[in-house]
Every structure is written in C-alpha cells, then in structure tokens.
Amino acid sequence: MSTPLRVGIAGLGTVGATTFQLLSEHAALVAARAGRPIQVAAVSARDRTRNRGIDLSESRWYDAPKALTEDPEIDAVVELIGGADGIAQELCEQAIAHGKHVVTANKALIAHHGTALATAAEAAGVALGFEAAVAGGIPIVKALREGLAANAIQRVYGILNGTCNYILSAMDHAVSEGKESDFAATLAEAQRLGYAEADPSFDVDGIDTAHKLAILTGLAFGCPLDFAAVHIEGIRAINGVDIGFARELGYKIKLLGIAGLTEGGVEQRVHPSMVPLANPIAHVDGVFNAVVAHGDHVDRALFEGRGAGGGPTASAVVADLIDIARGLRPPSFSIPAAELSRLATVPIEKRRGAYYIRLMVLDRPGVIADVTACLRDHQVSMEAMLQRARAPGEAVPVVMTTHETVEASMRHALTQIAALDSVLEPPHMIRIEHL
Amino acid sequence: MSTPLRVGIAGLGTVGATTFQLLSEHAALVAARAGRPIQVAAVSARDRTRNRGIDLSESRWYDAPKALTEDPEIDAVVELIGGADGIAQELCEQAIAHGKHVVTANKALIAHHGTALATAAEAAGVALGFEAAVAGGIPIVKALREGLAANAIQRVYGILNGTCNYILSAMDHAVSEGKESDFAATLAEAQRLGYAEADPSFDVDGIDTAHKLAILTGLAFGCPLDFAAVHIEGIRAINGVDIGFARELGYKIKLLGIAGLTEGGVEQRVHPSMVPLANPIAHVDGVFNAVVAHGDHVDRALFEGRGAGGGPTASAVVADLIDIARGLRPPSFSIPAAELSRLATVPIEKRRGAYYIRLMVLDRPGVIADVTACLRDHQVSMEAMLQRARAPGEAVPVVMTTHETVEASMRHALTQIAALDSVLEPPHMIRIEHL
Numbered sequence: 090m091s092t093p094l095r096v097g098i099a100g101l102g103t104v105g106a107t108t109f110q111l112l113s114e115h116a117a118l119v120a121a122r123a124g125r126p127i128q129v130a131a132v133s134a135r136d137r138t139r140n141r142g143i144d145l146s147e148s149r150w151y152d153a154p155k156a157l158t159e160d161p162e163i164d165a166v167v168e169l170i171g172g173a174d175g176i177a178q179e180l181c182e183q184a185i186a187h188g189k190h191v192v193t194a195n196k197a198l199i200a201h202h203g204t205a206l207a208t209a210a211e212a213a214g215v216a217l218g219f220e221a222a223v224a225g226g227i228p229i230v231k232a233l234r235e236g237l238a239a240n241a242i243q244r245v246y247g248i249l250n251g252t253c254n255y256i257l258s259a260m261d262h263a264v265s266e267g268k269e270s271d272f273a274a275t276l277a278e279a280q281r282l283g284y285a286e287a288d289p290s291f292d293v294d295g296i297d298t299a300h301k302l303a304i305l306t307g308l309a310f311g312c313p314l315d316f317a318a319v320h321i322e323g324i325r326a327i328n329g330v331d332i333g334f335a336r337e338l339g340y341k342i343k344l345l346g347i348a349g350l351t352e353g354g355v356e357q358r359v360h361p362s363m364v365p366l367a368n369p370i371a372h373v374d375g376v377f378n379a380v381v382a383h384g385d386h387v388d389r390a391l392f393e394g395r396g397a398g399g400g401p402t403a404s405a406v407v408a409d410l411i412d413i414a415r416g417l418r419p420p421s422f423s424i425p426a427a428e429l430s431r432l433a434t435v436p437i438e439k440r441r442g443a444y445y446i447r448l449m450v451l452d453r454p455g456v457i458a459d460v461t462a463c464l465r466d467h468q469v470s471m472e473a474m475l476q477r478a479r480a481p482g483e484a485v486p487v488v489m490t491t492h493e494t495v496e497a498s499m500r501h502a503l504t505q506i507a508a509l510d511s512v513l514e515p516p517h518m519i520r521i522e523h524l
Numbered sequence: 525m526s527t528p529l530r531v532g533i534a535g536l537g538t539v540g541a542t543t544f545q546l547l548s549e550h551a552a553l554v555a556a557r558a559g560r561p562i563q564v565a566a567v568s569a570r571d572r573t574r575n576r577g578i579d580l581s582e583s584r585w586y587d588a589p590k591a592l593t594e595d596p597e598i599d600a601v602v603e604l605i606g607g608a609d610g611i612a613q614e615l616c617e618q619a620i621a622h623g624k625h626v627v628t629a630n631k632a633l634i635a636h637h638g639t640a641l642a643t644a645a646e647a648a649g650v651a652l653g654f655e656a657a658v659a660g661g662i663p664i665v666k667a668l669r670e671g672l673a674a675n676a677i678q679r680v681y682g683i684l685n686g687t688c689n690y691i692l693s694a695m696d697h698a699v700s701e702g703k704e705s706d707f708a709a710t711l712a713e714a715q716r717l718g719y720a721e722a723d724p725s726f727d728v729d730g731i732d733t734a735h736k737l738a739i740l741t742g743l744a745f746g747c748p749l750d751f752a753a754v755h756i757e758g759i760r761a762i763n764g765v766d767i768g769f770a771r772e773l774g775y776k777i778k779l780l781g782i783a784g785l786t787e788g789g790v791e792q793r794v795h796p797s798m799v800p801l802a803n804p805i806a807h808v809d810g811v812f813n814a815v816v817a818h819g820d821h822v823d824r825a826l827f828e829g830r831g832a833g834g835g836p837t838a839s840a841v842v843a844d845l846i847d848i849a850r851g852l853r854p855p856s857f858s859i860p861a862a863e864l865s866r867l868a869t870v871p872i873e874k875r876r877g878a879y880y881i882r883l884m885v886l887d888r889p890g891v892i893a894d895v896t897a898c899l900r901d902h903q904v905s906m907e908a909m910l911q912r913a914r915a916p917g918e919a920v921p922v923v924m925t926t927h928e929t930v931e932a933s934m935r936h937a938l939t940q941i942a943a944l945d946s947v948l949e950p951p952h953m954i955r956i957e958h959l
Contacts, residue, residue, distance in 0.1 A: 111674060111821060121746070121859045122673045220671070226822040228671025235852075236655070236663025238557045239546060239842030311556070369828060372807055386546060386839035387661040387829055393804060394825035404821035407674030417670075417852045424556045 093126040094414040097157035097189075099180055100169030101134035104194055104221075106141045107399030108167065108406045113143070119407065123414035127407070130163050158183040165190035165216075165413055167406060173197035185209045185217070192409040194221035194402050200300035204313040207426035217421045218409030223301045224249060224378040226394035226401030228408065233308040233382060234423040240384025242309040246347040246524055247380035248373055249301040251396045252292035253324050253344040255284045257361075258374040261332050261341060270329030284376060294323035295344065295359040302346030306357050307422050309382065310350060313429045315357070320437040322360040331447055331517055334475065334488050335363050338445070341371040345522060354433025356440065362522040363445050370524075381524070440496040443472065443521035446489045448506065449514040452480050456511045457487070463509070467502040469494045484513050490521065528561040529849040532592035532624075534615055535604030536569035539629055539656075541576045542834030543602065543841050548578070554842065558849035562842070565598050593618040600625035600651075600848055602841060608632035620644045620652070627844040629656035629837050635735035639748040642861035652856045653844030658736045659684060659813040661829035661836030663843065668743040668817060669858040675819025677744040681782040681959055682815035683808055684736040686831045687727035688759050688779040690719045692796075693809040696767050696776065705764030719811060729758035730779065730794040737781030741792050742857050744817065745785060747867045750792070754781075755872040757795040766882055766952055769910065769923050770798050773880070776806040780957060789868030791875065797957040798880050805959075816959070875931040878907065878956035880923070883941065884949040887920045891946045895922070898944070902937040904929045919948050925956065 096112070098105050112119060112129055120126040131149035133156065151157060154176060157166050166184040168191060170177045177198050181191045191210065193199065199206070199219045210217035220230045224247070233242070248254050256275050263270035276293065279285035291297045299319040307314040324344050335342050340363035348357045364371040369391055373379040378396030383389055395401040412418075422429060450456045457476075464471060475488040491499070503516045531547070533540050547554060547564055555561040566584035568591065586592060589611060592601050601619040603626060605612045612633050616626045626645065628634065634641070634654045645652035655665045659682070668677070683689050691710050698705035711728065714720035726732045734754040742749040759779050770777050775798035783792045799806040804826055808814040813831030818824055830836040847853075857864060885891045892911075899906060910923040926934070938951050 107821075115674065115676065118676060119674065121863060124855075124860075226825055228667050228825075231666065231671045232663050235847060236666045236843055237839065238846045239550065239554065239839045241550065241553060369804070369807060372804060384839065386542075386835040388835065390661055390663075390827075390829035392825070392827055395823050400821040400823065404672065404674045404819065408671055411673045412670060415854050417854065419850050419852065420559075425559075428556060 091125045093128045094123065094410065095128050095130040095162055095164045096167055096410060097131040097133070097160060097163040097165070098129055098167045098169065099133045099154035099157055100171070101132060101141055102169065103399040104402045104406070105134065105169040106143050107403040108169070109143050111403045111407055119411060123411040125414055127410050127414055131157055131160055133157055154180050155183055158187045158189060163189060165192060165410060168193040168195055171195055171197070173201045178202055181206055182209065185213050185215055188213055188215060190216040190218070190413050192218040192406055192413070194225070194406060196222040196297065196300040196304065200303040200314060200316040203304060203307065204426055204429060207421040211420060211426050216413050216418050218413065219304070219421070220409050221402045221405035223304050224380060224394065224396040225398070225405045226396060227378060227380060227392045228405070229305070229380045229392050230308060232392060233305065234419060237382055237384050237387060237390065238423060240386045242382055242384050244349040244383040244524065245305050245309045245380065246345050248343055248370060248378050249298045249346045249380070249396065250292050250344060251376035251378060252279065252285045252289065253298070254374065254378070255279055255376050256293070257324060257327065257342055257344065260327070260329060264329050264332045264336065270332065272325055272327055293325055295321045298344060298346045298359045302348055302357055302359055305346070305380070306348040306355060307429065309348060310355055310432060311422070311424050311429055312355060312432045315434065318357055318434040320358040320360070324361055326517070327361055330486065331519060334447065335445070337475070338490065339366050340364060340521065341366065342519065343370065347522065347524070351435055353435045353439060356435035358437055358440070361519055363519050364522055368524060438497040438500070440520070441493055443493055443523070444491045444499050445519045445521055446491070446503070447517040448487045448512050449484050450487050451511040451513060452483055452485045453511060459509050459511065460487070460506055463502050463505040466505065467498040469498055469502050526560045528563045529558065529845065530563050530565040530597055530599045531602055531845060532566040532568070532595060532598040532600070533564055533602045533604065534568045534589035534592055535606070536567060536576055537604065538834040539837045539841070540569065540604040541578050542838040543604070544578050546838045546842055554846060558846040560849055562845050562849055566592055566595055568592055589615050590618055593622045593624060598624060600627060600845060602845070603628040603630055606630055606632070608636045613637055616641055617644065620648050620650055623648055623650060625651040625653070625848050627653040627841055627848070629660070629841060631657040631732065631735040631739065635738040635749060635751040638739060638742065639861055639864060642856040646855060646861050651848050651853050653848065654739070654856070655844050656837045656840035658739050659815060659829065659831040660833070660840045661831065662813060662815060662827045663840070664740070664815045664827050665743060667827060668740065669854060672817055672819050672822060672825065673858060675821045677817055677819050679784040679818040679959065680740050680744045680815065681780050683778055683805060683813050684733045684781045684815070684831065685727050685779060686811035686813060687714065687720045687724065688733070689809065689813070690714055690811045691728070692759060692762065692777055692779065695762070695764060696771070699764050699767045699771065705767065707760055707762055728760055730756040733779060733781045733794045737783055737792055737794055740781070740815070741783040741790060742864065744783060745790055745867060746857065746859050746864055747790060748864045750869065753792055753869040755793040755795070759796055761952070762796055765921065766954060769882065770880070772910070773925065774801050775799060775956065776801060777954065778805065782957065782959070786870055788870045788874060791870035793872055793875070796954055798954050799957055803959060873932040873935070875955070876928055878928055878958070879926045879934050880954045880956055881926070881938070882952040883922045883947050884919050885922050886946040886948060887915050887918055888946060892922070894944050894946065895941055898937050898940040901940065902933040904933055904937050
C-alpha cells in the first residue's frame, strides 16, 4: 500500500479525541477504503497532561496549533478548535498557504470565511473539507456537491440544530400528554441532560442553524456565502399554548433553516415554522437533524441523521480525509470558488406564505370585527379562526391562520392589531411552511 | 474550459431521453460543476425514427449499441438498455475493454455481474458508475462508498421498490378508512395508473428489491455481490386483514430489503415486514424509496427520495458522469473489487426476531391450547394474542405476536399448527422488524 496521508489534528475535545480514536480503531478499514493509510502524525491541544482516553505516544505534540502548518511531514490539518475567527481562521489560512489540505468541523468559520478559504485552497491546489460543519451524521455537503449535482436546486431546508429540536420535541411531547409546557423549564431540563450548553444562545437563538444554512445556500445555489443576509429568529418565544394549537391545526413547530431561489433572488431564513404533518420532516424528533433538498430532476430528497456528537462528527471529518487520501478533490462549493456568483438577497419582508397568529384578547363584542378590519386593511386574507373559551370580560386566545400573503403586509396588520385596546399581549406570529 | 467528456448513450427510453435532455438543458450548470462540458457525442437505440421529443441532430446515431464501444471519440458509455445479461452485459464489458468509462442504471446487471465488471473496470483504469441502479433520486451509492466511509456498517435496509410501496401504502390507506382492501385489486389499480408494469412480477415478487439489496450489501460490507444468497419473498400474500391488525398493533407493513452483519456472517433478505411506527421508514409512503444505514459512528442515517422515473434516474446517471468528468474515480464498491472478501451467508432459517402470526381457526374450545402447545414444543414464546370476534363453530382470526425467536423454530411450530384440525388456512406469518 502506498504512502500514508499524514494528518495533524488541532483540538482534542470530544470530536478531536473521537476522530483520533476512529482513525486508530478503524485503521485497516480506513486504509482499504482510502487506498492508503491515514496516520495522525501530530496533534495540538491546550493541555498535554489531560487524560482523553487515547494513546498519543505515536503522534508529535505541539502546544501551538499553528506549528502543525509548518511541520513538513503533515499533509492535512484538521481544525477542531472552533470559533468564527481568531486562531481557527489563522490556522486554516496558514495551512493552505503551506500547501496542506484542511478539514474542519467549524460551521461559524465556514459561514463567515468559507468563500475566501475555498478560493485560497483552490488556488493552492489543496482540499477544503467541511462535511462535519453541517449535520455531522448526514453526508449532505457531499450530496449537494456531488450526488445531486445534475440538478438545479430550487430549495433546501432543514432541522439543523439538535438542541432546538430536542427542546421543541420535548415540549410537543408534553403538550401531547396534556401537560403544561414552557420554554424556560424545558431548556433547563435539556441543560441538565447535556443536550444544551450552559450558555445556550448560539443554539436557541438560531445562530448555529444560520451558520449551517449559509453553507448549504452556497452549495445549493453556487453563490458566495453570505451569513449577514440570513434572517434569524430563535425559539425562545415558543410556548405550549402555540404548540397545542399547532397540533390541533395539523402542524408541528420546528426551527427550520430555509433557503430558496425566488424570482427576486435567494432567500435565507431561520425561524420557528409550522410544518404540516404530511411533510416527513415534521416527524424528525429529538436530537436528530434532517435536510431536504428539492432539485428539478430528483424532486424531493430527504436526509436524516444525528447532527452532533463525537461519533457522527468524527465520521464526517474522516470521510473528508478519505476523499483527500483517494485524491478526490472537487471544488468545495460544487463549482470553483472564484466562479461563485452573487445573487440578490430577498429580505424577509418579501416572504410569501401563510401565517399563524395568536392574539390574547378581551372577550367583548366587536373585538373580532376590529381585528379582521386590520387584516382587510392590509389585504391579508384569513383562512381559519379558532376561538375556544368564552369568558366575557376576560382574556381569551384567538387563533387565526391566513392564506398566502406577503410578510410586509402581515407585519403592518400586526402592528395595527397590537395597538387595539382589546388586544392584551403582543401578537404571537409563526410562519406556516408548505415546503 | 477544457476538453469535453464525450458520452455515448445506449437506450433511449424514458431514462435515456431524460438523460439526453438533462445534459442539453443543464449544459452550463453541468459544465460548471464538472469542470468541463459533458457532450452526448453518440446515441444508439432501436428505432431511429421514433419521436422522443429530443433533438438528436448533433449526436452520431448507431443502430448497434456495441458500435459505441468502438467509437474512438467516446470517453464514456451510458448503458440504459436493461437486462441482467445479453446485450447490456456485452456492451459494458466491451466498453471497459476499449478503455471507456461505464455508467449504468441496470440493477439486474450489477446485481449479477457487478463484481466482475468492477474488477475489469479497475484493471482498465476506468470508472464503473451505478448510482442510478439503486433508488435513483437518493445518492445512496455515494453515501455508502464515500459519505459514510469512516464507519463499519452494521446494517443497511430500505424500501427499494416504488411499485410495492405504492401498493402497500394504498392498501394501508384503504384500511385506515375502514374499507376492504386486497392485493389483486390494488395491483390492478396501480397498473391502470402506471405505477405497476403489465407484468408486475419483478416488482411485486421482490426480485427488483433483491437486486438493489445485493448491490447495497456489497457496498456496505465489502463483500462480492451474491444475488443468489438473497432470501426473497414478495407482497402477493399481503391482505387488508393483516394490514388492519398491523395498524392495531402499532406497525406498518412494508416490503423491506434488509442486509446485516451478524456473528454468523451476512444476511440478505427481502420480505414483507412489520415496522414499528417509531421507525421513520414506516412513514415513507407512496412511490418514495428510503434507505437506512447504521454505522458504528454515525448511528442511524436515513435517506429518502424518489426511486424511479426519468428525472431521478437521469439525475443519478449524470451525477456519475460529473464525477467522471471531474476525475473522481473511487473504487466502485468502496474498496478495490479485487479486495472484496467473501463472507459467510446467514440463511433465513437463522433469522432471529419476532413474528406476527394470523390463524383462521374454528371457534371451539381447546383450539388455543392446541396452538400454544405447538409453540411451546418449539420454544417459541408468545408476546401477545388478539382474538376479536366470537362466533362459536365458525372461522375466526387469531393473531399472535412472538418474542424474539429463531426462524427455524417458528417454521417448525407453524408446520405443526397448520396440521391442526381446527386451523382452516395455512398460517399467515409476517416478520416483525425492530431495526
């Protein structure tokens, strides 16, 4: 068997240690599939003495990750440090500059600097692999770049964050059992179980989903990555009451990242969405992720798997290394990075679609007439209305769904509705997605 | 842009014509992704005069498909003729012998001759692509060969035939609405709608599923393809009564192809299966296909999409051509064909699992005692029993599910049960799959 591919791993947290272990345990399998052995020649991490349950004695140790880029006996650098900029970015840039392949699981880095890194890598004739950056257990980067390459992709969307999906699934489950459910308590429980971080904001505020969506957008539509253009809303405002109404109306509430080509350009948005139960993604629960791509020839293709964790992420990192060892080097974003062409951004105000609205109103005559007048004023057409409890003089929920309308009209109508005397809380709005 | 990849297409049925059209309509997109144009230099089909809605004026025409293999200005031959042997096999062999890449959608050919063809292609330094042979709209060949290449695959299974899934879904739908449902009528309706062929046996008898399963088995476990080792049962014996009981017990009946590594070797089986509703594959309905792979690092990964039809199949054919144009040439079965190593075959008699049994018995005292004695004699342990209608002296259904047991024991018990006086029909047995 020919020369080994010599790898340097920067960062030995869960993913780094699992990658190290996978390459050692599956050395024969990996070598058979890669056509040559893949060796961890060197590693770099913060603390050399920490027990990670792996035997580092055969690999060189560097305190400074950037030393990996200068080691002439390393062919590929695996960046598992994290962070959108700083040391991770410098490491990848330097590795490319030194003619080394780069594999990374860092979605923030790729979302912000992916186009520049891919351009540099292609100029240097090295690979930039980031399968692990989007839904580790799902080979979706490869699927969009290669498997579906014959298609004009019209739409790609998915459940891209396991923490949010765990929380929403747990809340849905509680509601299905007739229990009260609220976001804060479910988040706390998820944190206790290790499904959410101590500081959960990257996950629950939708940033992590947006990073992944920006990457999928570039892959699907051949445009430079534009994280700043992603409209982002998280799941903190979701509560059991809306989940209950969603169930009644035949929907599940999921945090979706959605990217699509419309006449006006490309839209990228992350927000809680009501998904009809007929869409298979509505049934993807717990920590599982799923991505759906619509291509003009394949129609709908769905990919579901674990999005995070040591095993799935290491699997994606090593798949990229196997491709590199095999000599496979397609352009990172399906077409050469220098040829990615900017598309107009469709702002969220131009979204066309249906809406779910819940108002807490004072149960007195004329309220509904006032509300529907606001909708009419902005050409928003109501599809259905639910008003369950009757409690004259008290607060009751009024739920409405609309026909397809434009977000800007919906927002204007909601501003007017919110100003009505009998409307007691800011309106709850969730977009309905017939994808 | 560099030299085009020059393609010769043999067979211009739906898939051939759609492939031709895709390459023409998406010429720019395909060239951008492939790094160079892909041109249909020549075609071959039976009838030159037939109107296929495509403009053949720029491509050379050959009456004999094998002429494509001798055309020095063709780099890759696309075989879309079909059939396990004969002209399709000769065409692929000759193309390889002439140093041309081969792409085929022919599952029968690959299931029977895939190992030999891959060996020849690798010796000749050309590619053998067959993404289109398994679930066209799902890039599962690439996923197993590349995306999940870091994993030891433990199990791969799926819904691999759209005709069967359409029929079973239609029957299930009828039962869910309280209607009678039987196989023959549903098949006839599927034929009327174009979802089943005039001669449906390849589909409904499980052969087509078995072809695809044999290919997935080779890819997943690195063994030579062994179609003869696949245990095959079709769906003709499925009826509305069993579908109704399945629903009641929390299962869907699906025709699954299942391949797994066990202590004794590799098992490959195709048969109607009761799938728990908690398994996402239970919800894959209509003509959609789905494949689930369990890897030791990714855990469960599910891929769902359209399995057949011009668009999805052409998408897969062209994806293979783009890989070839890009110069990507991993071994067809993940490891070099010469290194595929034979694994012992686990016969169906050694299957371990649970069973659903329905008996039509004469409703009289002692029947259940007789039946359960047969089970006890063969160490089959009952999990649950349903006996709904009471009609003394008449035929009533008795439904049982068993705990995990070995197929051979189950079969012996059923033979004994079938011989009981009070058992009026051969027992209906469906395997329960907790995958």
